Amino acid sequence: MSIKHGLLALLERGPMHGYQLKTAFEESTGGTWPLNIGQVYTTLGRLERDGLVESLPEHDGQREYEITDAGRAELAMWFATPVSRTDRPRDELTIKLALAVATPGVDVRAVLQGQRTATVRTMQEYTRLKASSDKRSDLSWRLVVEAMLFQAEAEIRWLDHCETTLARYQPETPAAAVPTPEPGQTAPDRTAPAGTAPERTARKAGRR
Amino acid sequence: MNILELRDVHRTHGVGDVAVHALAGVDLTVAEGELVAVMGPSGSGKSTLLNCAGGLDRPTSGDVLVEGKPLAGLTRKQLAALRRRSIGYVFQDLNLLHSLTAVENIALPLELDGVSPRRAHRIAVQSLDEVGLGDLAGRFPDDMSGGQQQRVAIARALVGDRRLVLADEPTGALDSVTGESVLRLLRARVDAGAAGVLVTHEARHAGWADRVVFLRDGNIVDTSGPLAQPEDLLATGGAG
Numbered sequence: 001m002s003i004k005h006g007l008l009a010l011l012e013r014g015p016m017h018g019y020q021l022k023t024a025f026e027e028s029t030g031g032t033w034p035l036n037i038g039q040v041y042t043t044l045g046r047l048e049r050d051g052l053v054e055s056l057p058e059h060d061g062q063r064e065y066e067i068t069d070a071g072r073a074e075l076a077m078w079f080a081t082p083v084s085r086t087d088r089p090r091d092e093l094t095i096k097l098a099l100a101v102a103t104p105g106v107d108v109r110a111v112l113q114g115q116r117t118a119t120v121r122t123m124q125e126y127t128r129l130k131a132s133s134d135k136r137s138d139l140s141w142r143l144v145v146e147a148m149l150f151q152a153e154a155e156i157r158w159l160d161h162c163e164t165t166l167a168r169y170q171p172e173t174p175a176a177a178v179p180t181p182e183p184g185q186t187a188p189d190r191t192a193p194a195g196t197a198p199e200r201t202a203r204k205a206g207r208r
Numbered sequence: 209m210n211i212l213e214l215r216d217v218h219r220t221h222g223v224g225d226v227a228v229h230a231l232a233g234v235d236l237t238v239a240e241g242e243l244v245a246v247m248g249p250s251g252s253g254k255s256t257l258l259n260c261a262g263g264l265d266r267p268t269s270g271d272v273l274v275e276g277k278p279l280a281g282l283t284r285k286q287l288a289a290l291r292r293r294s295i296g297y298v299f300q301d302l303n304l305l306h307s308l309t310a311v312e313n314i315a316l317p318l319e320l321d322g323v324s325p326r327r328a329h330r331i332a333v334q335s336l337d338e339v340g341l342g343d344l345a346g347r348f349p350d351d352m353s354g355g356q357q358q359r360v361a362i363a364r365a366l367v368g369d370r371r372l373v374l375a376d377e378p379t380g381a382l383d384s385v386t387g388e389s390v391l392r393l394l395r396a397r398v399d400a401g402a403a404g405v406l407v408t409h410e411a412r413h414a415g416w417a418d419r420v421v422f423l424r425d426g427n428i429v430d431t432s433g434p435l436a437q438p439e440d441l442l443a444t445g446g447a448g
Contacts, residue, residue, distance in 0.1 A: 113422065113430050120247070120411055120420045121432040127415035131395070149412055156411035160249065 003035065003043045008052060008075040011067040015056060018044065021065075030144030047071065093155070097162060108166060116159050123152045210276070211371050211403035212238040212261055217270035219256050219426075230256040231267070232426035240371070243395060243404040245414035248423035254407045255376060257423065261405060262295050262374045263287050274372055292321050296365030296402075298375040298394070304349040304357060304364075310336060311345035314364045335363040339393055355386035362390060366397050373397060373404040379413065391416045 003025070010016060010024045018040045025035055044065055047053040052071035056064045067075070093115065100106045130145050219231040230253045238244050246254050259265035260272055263279050272279045274294060279287060304313050314332035319325055336342050339359040349357050358380060365373060375394060379387030395416050398404040406417060414420045420432040 117420075117422065117430045117432050120414055123411055123415035124417065124420065124432060127412075131392070131416075149415065153410070153412045160409075164249070 003039060004047060004052075005075065005078045007040070007043055007047065008067060008071050008078070011053060011065060012072065012075060015064040015066040017062040017064045019062075027138070028140045030141040032144060032148075101166070109163060112159050112163050112166075116156060119152050119155050119159075123149060123156075126152070209240050210237045211240055211274065212236070212405065213271070213273040213276075214257070214261060215271040215273070217257075217260055217267045217272060219253075219260055219265065220268045229426045231260065233270070234423075234426070234428055236421065236428065238372075238403040238405060240401055240403055241398060242419070243398045243406060243417045245406045245408055245417035245420045246423060247408060247411070247414055247420060252423040253426040254423055256426075258374050258376055258405060258407050262297060262372075263291050289321070292317055293368065294371055296367075296370040296373045298362055298365045298373070298378040298390075300377040300380045304360060306349050309346050309348055310341065310352070310360045310363075313349070313360060314367050317364070318368060331367060332363075335367040336360070338366070339363045354380070355382050355389070358382060358386075358390055359393070362393050366393070366402075371402050373402050375404065376407045377409070378406070379410075384412075387413070 006025050006029075007021055010021055010028070013024075016024065018037060021044075022035050022037055022040045025040075026033065044053060044055075048055055048065070050070075051068060052074055053065045053067055056066055097108070097111065100108045100111050126145055126149050130142065130149070133142065133145070214234050214236040217231050217234045218229065221228045221230055232253075234253070234257060236244070236257075246257060248254050256265060260267050261274075263272070263274070263282075266280070274290060277290070279290070282290065305316070308316065311329060311332045314335055315325070315328040318328035318331060323331070333342065333345055336345050339362055341356060341359050341363065344352060344356060347356075349360065352360070358378070362378070365375075373394065378394065379390050382390065391413055394404055394406065404417075406413065408414055421428050422430040
């Protein structure tokens with residue numbers, strides 16, 4: 001997603017000047033995407049160059065921008081095009097777990113649990129935020145919070161799935177859940193995964 | 209004040225080599241105004257924990273206290289009375305009586321407890337009002353949607369002065385928005401001065417709790433601690 005399409009969508013409501021656009025953008029994204037005013041004007045400049053918006057004559061020192069027919073067509077195309085998720089496999093958590101199962105000495109179950117607790121806590125916070133906003137009529141804002149909740153839930157489900165897969169993969173040593181390298185296999189670099197999670201989780205494992 | 213307290217609770221099914229330790233030393237307290245969610249994989253002991261907390265199952269060892277009273281010291285009759293008066297259960301299997309109307313389903317346990325039929329009816333109608341079903345008091349469960357039936361079950365669980373609410377996957381197969389309304393009711397009741405335990409495998413539901421405990425092999429392996437101020441979250445940008 002680009003700021004470009006966000007600004008076009010806002011201008012579809014009616015002409016606005018730069019600061020109004022900045023404020024409206026931040027409101028509609030639930031405050032999750034702060035913009036600086038420079039980004040807004042740079043983007044407006046490009047949109048004008050490409051014929052997607054037009055600047056109106058200056059009024060009280062403020063210049064308003066208006067969407068053009070070409071801009072409307074671009075916006076309609078954007079709404080009609082599904083969002084690609086192709087960058088998901090490069091997500092840090094995915095990589096961390098992929099490395100954890102391949103690194104000797106890492107308690108993968110503990111890594112999973114550490115992440116699960118952190119994500120559930122985030123969900124508790126989002127839920128509170130949502131519950132406290134019942135009086136707000138701002139549907140856009142609510143959708144943003146719910147999107148974050150569903151994404152976090154998907155992560156938890158995936159973590160649960162990883163744990164079950166792991167348990168079934170090594171039924172003889174479910175407590176350890178750490179793959180031992182085959183004889184002759186070179187152990188991967190132990191410094192590869194982020195150090196904090198295994199350390200923290202090692203403590204948890206010891207508590208059990 | 210702690211409404212529910214589990215102290216080193218063990219529950220073992222079977223003996224010797226075939227013994228299964230459903231709970232292996234669980235300590236848990238739930239205070240007034242607190243909703244605790246219990247998460248964990250199948251077979252981790254979630255439902256056993258809930259059954260022990262609600263006096264539906266007896267621990268092999270350890271103590272369960274409800275409103276400060278140890279359940280172990282109660283006779284069968286006293287335990288039944290405590291379950292009727294102090295504890296509300298919301299289970300996935302709603303256990304509504306199909307030959308009774310919504311309001312009769314709720315009034316029945318009150319009448320069994322000695323409340324006059326007229327008063328029980330009045331309390332039941334009020335309870336249905338609270339879950340937004342005041343207009344459907346005279347309907348039979350079979351003439352209601354799944355979500356409406358679940359609300360009746362919730363109203364029944366919350367009716368009267370019950371201080372402890374125990375819920376096991378209370379949203380069943382409801383769609384996410386209807387399911388959420390069930391969680392809101394539970395949350396509201398807890399905020400009004402009850403204690404709640406919610407067993408769920410859905411993290412979105414656990415999000416309504418003040419604390420989430422994770423069970424594995426009959427042990428609590430982790431707990432999500434106190435919450436930060438939610439307003440701080442959005443400013444820093446997203447769930448990632």
